[in-house]
Amino acid sequence: MKAFFTQRNNFGHLLFWILLAVNIYPIFSVAYFYTGDGPAHLYNATLLNDLLFSENPFSNHFFEIRSLFIPNMGGHALLCFFLQFLDPAIAEKMVYALEILLLAVGFKSVLGLREDGNVWPLFLILPLLNNFCFYIGFQSFCLALGLALFVCRLLFDTRFGKSNRITLAFSLLLLFTAWCHIVPAIFVLIAWFSFQLDSLLKKKYVFRVKSLISIFPAIIFSGTFILQNSGQNSFETLDFLEPWKLLLSFQALIPYNLIDQRLAVLFYTALILIGLIFVFIYTNEYQNRATLLTALFLLALYFILPNNFSQGGYLSIRLLLGVFVFLAVFIAFNLSLKFTLVLAPLLIAINIAQIYQNKEEINYLSAYAEKVLDSTQHIPPNMTMVPLVYSSHWIHYNLGLYPSAFVSGANMDNYEASETEFPVRWKVNLAPDHRLGLFGSSRRPPFALEPYESETGERIDIVLRIGYEESMTSDSTTVKTNELLNSRFVKTAQGEKYQVWERKE
Structure with missing residues (x-):
């Protein structure tokens, strides 16, 4: 029986990596992987490289570096690195591939804490790889979201708060996540609070100074930036109906407003709800309830905070994506083997349908960009x-x-x-x-x-x-x-x- 379980798990691992490659393939299948914010990030990364390394007098005349210590640097930093030795089109493709890789492998890393070693819940993350934030070009956010899962892996480790090595690694990785993008770092801080609250509810709470100190660097870094730029914050009156419209339209998981994709997302949402029902009915002792509490806190913030809160826009969609990710983690921790074996083929089918449905739009945007970029040979x-x-x-x-x-x-x-x-x-x-x-x-x-x-x-x-x-x-x-x-x-x-x-x- 043990040999059969091991063999099935090995097949699950192999299938997961194959499907991960399938999700990354569309990025490299076209000449240009065009996203909404992608051109702005790519152009400013070239300016950063000019200002930092080439001392281009023309760029220096118009632009200067505001700071490299901004909680939104993940995408720009990676682009700057890849642009040192790659063509711009390839450089941005590498960043997008890393976004998918980090989110999937980060999810896999958290699930490594499952005691039974069941790998089939991994497939819950696949439909979340093709989300609105990824295709709109929120590079830093998507990179930091994957990193946030690696940070949660350290947070949920039983040695967190006791082992200096684990706690220090958590603190440094959380700070790095905040540097990449502030919103996923806030997800982790909410997960940290949920972790403490869950321990208190279980009456097993032990106050650990190391655990508290570990979140200070990220809080100080993010807080300093927010306070220094508080005059730039904008607040709008919250429309009561708007959050419900966004939630019921599944916009957070639909990249191109494709009608066909709504069916796949609706199916995935139904599977998430079914998974939750099975967890609550058939699970006696929940593992990592903090992930469920985190999802609930994020859902509450989704209804409370305006979409354009603080410096960034599209906050609501980012929060909704966070809700789905942490719900998926909670279900993946607690769903039994027999139920995950039933759900896995359905999740794979949804993911393949998403990739197929996105293909036409990806090809169209690439072809359009290619025709526009023909102009560069005529621009001095x-x-x-x-x-x-x-x-x-x-x-x-x-x-x-x-x-x-x-x-x-x-x-x-x-x-x-x-x-x-x-x-x-x-x-x-x-x-x-x-x-x-x-x-x-x-x-x-x-x-x-x-x-x-x-x-x-x-x-x-x-x-x-x-x-x-x-x-x-x-x-x-x-x-x-x-x-x-x-x-x-x-x-x-x-x-x-x-x-x-x-x-x-």
């Missing part, structure tokens, strides 16, 4: 550029930054340089603000040269039009833009999805 280096994006696709909001990740220059659409949670910032008075028009937030982008040029003494050298069609000239904004381009610029190149306009002498 070290120029100031304004991108005008006319594409109506909802995820193309940062598309205008993509070419600048491949050709050095100052892109006027660099919104990250105006936000406190990113490492690169504009130098004084050089940020375009609204002085060049609202070209970064419109699909019929208003564009002007004044008052920016007269106030800064800088000149706009290149205008890159993306997704423009002649049929769009009917609105007054586009008419004015055409007049400005024809009078002050000359069209030097045109492709299927782009026009390059260069400033007249």
Whole structure:
């Protein structure tokens, strides 16, 4: 019997790694793995490398490093590293592959604490790999989410708070997670509190100074940043119905708003609920109840905190993803072997369906990006550029930054340089603000040269039009833009999805 169990577990491990490779394959199957925030992160990582290593005088003129000690550095740091020896398109693919790998292996690491060695609950994490945050390009958050599971592995170890080595490793890894992104670090802090509360409820609570001290570095690091940038915080009135709409639409687990995907996510949610029911009915003593408490706390915060709380947006979706992850951990800890063997094939089927359903959109976005990036061969280096994006696709909001990740220059659409949670910032008075028009937030982008040029003494050298069609000239904004381009610029190149306009002498 033991040999049979071992053989079945070995097969489960092998199948898990094969499916993990299947989930990573779509990233490398296309020329460009395009995500919403990806172009902005990639461009600013190239600027960081210029400012840190190459001393590029052109980049230094417009940008400077705000700080490298910001709780949102995971994606930028990895991109900076990979860009040292890889093409930008490959560099960002490596980051996305690591996001999937860290989340899956982090989940596997936590489940290593199961006493019976059952590996089949691992498959609960597979449908969560294809989530909204991953495909929207929240690189630092996704990397930190995987790291948070490794930190929880140390937290739930029976030696935590007693062993200096385990407790120190927990403290350092939690601090590193906070440096990568603050929100998953907060997940861990909630898990730490839940762990203490669970011990108290079991009447087995022992106050350990080491355990308390271990969370101080991450709290001090994150708290210092928040207090220093408290003036940037924004709060909106909470809409009572909005959280319910977001919850019932399963947006946190659906990357491209695909109707077909909702069925797979609904099926997965049903399996999670069935798993919970089986756990509560057939389990006498729950393992790691702190994970369930963490999920409940995150769900409560989801309904309490506005979506744009503090510096970041999309907080609600991040919290919902955290709820699913910690619920999956709790179920995986407590579901018996026979039930996980029944659920595993269904989870695998859901995951394969997700990959298949995402394929068409991944291919479309890659093909579009490829056509846009053909423009880079016509854009001279070290120029100031304004991108005008006319594409109506909802995820193309940062598309205008993509070419600048491949050709050095100052892109006027660099919104990250105006936000406190990113490492690169504009130098004084050089940020375009609204002085060049609202070209970064419109699909019929208003564009002007004044008052920016007269106030800064800088000149706009290149205008890159993306997704423009002649049929769009009917609105007054586009008419004015055409007049400005024809009078002050000359069209030097045109492709299927782009026009390059260069400033007249």
